[in-house]
Amino acid sequence: VQLVQSGAEVKKPGASVKVSCKASGYIFSNYAMHWVRQAPGQRLEWMGWIDADNGKTKYSQTFQGRVTFTRDRSASTVYMEVGSLRSEDTAVYYCARDFSGYDLDCFDPWGQGTLLTVSS
């Protein structure tokens, strides 16, 4: 099982970014995918999840309205788009597969992470 994320991004405040996470080694539709971010020196922060089968999403209240998760079943890939970027969004963003499928409780494995830097 492997999750491979897109490369590092540098964006200006107010811009948007789209990060991809390509899954392999398992049946894509059988597992939810979560997104977690880690700002420099900060705790891990759960952002939400997407149902890889039907595309249903659930967002943390912190990110509701500013983050969008999508998926492409044919490419076994999920995407995370964040809009209206601000400097506080500078962080490493991880995709992480639901451990059990759709229990929506814990996360493993994780992608390698995508560093997003927001700076003017």
Place this chain on the structure above:
Amino acid sequence: QSVLTQPPSVSGAPGQRVTISCIGSNSNIGAGYNVYWYRQLPGTPPKLLIYHNSLRPSGVPDRISGSNSGTSASLAITGLQAEDEADYYCQSFDISLSASVFGGGTKLTVL
């Protein structure tokens, strides 16, 4: 603010036993939601060590164990090894936030 509170650091000598606490509240651990533990080495993503409070995924040695009681949980590592030096995070679900939440992380130093 911390929904789940962990000590910033713990340390131990090789071969010793260390424990890492995770203090929650009645809206997460105390409400009966499971606790999970992750290990993160520098520059790498977290890896699941414990799920459902005390179960180990395949490949995690039995010298690593988890427990919980009331509104708190603990991770114990016995027979400490140099490779255990890492950051450790607890995680649970918080019903008031309707979100998965993490502790602030604990840096384990092997002396």
